Amino acid sequence: MKRFLPSRAVLWFLFLFNLGVAVVAPLALDGAQAVMTAAGMGVVALGAGVALLRDTPESA
Template structure:
């Protein structure tokens, strides 16, 4: 599982998908839940982006 998550295509998918969800979530989901969803997805996207830069 670790080798799958470390592959470049999976990291790109995680980065882009979570970035899009983080950008759209506050507009689709109302209130605190939308903001927390955006923050959570943003953190995952940043983690994947950092892994892409390191590798």
């Protein structure tokens, strides 16, 4: 599992899926549930995005 999670394909999936859910959640849910779902998914998407940027090779 430790080798699977940091792979680029998994990070892209986590980033795109969670970002999509964070955008759609306020439209599909109401009240505090929508806010907490959007915030939680946004945090996961942000973490995956940072991991993707950190693993980008430097151009020489």
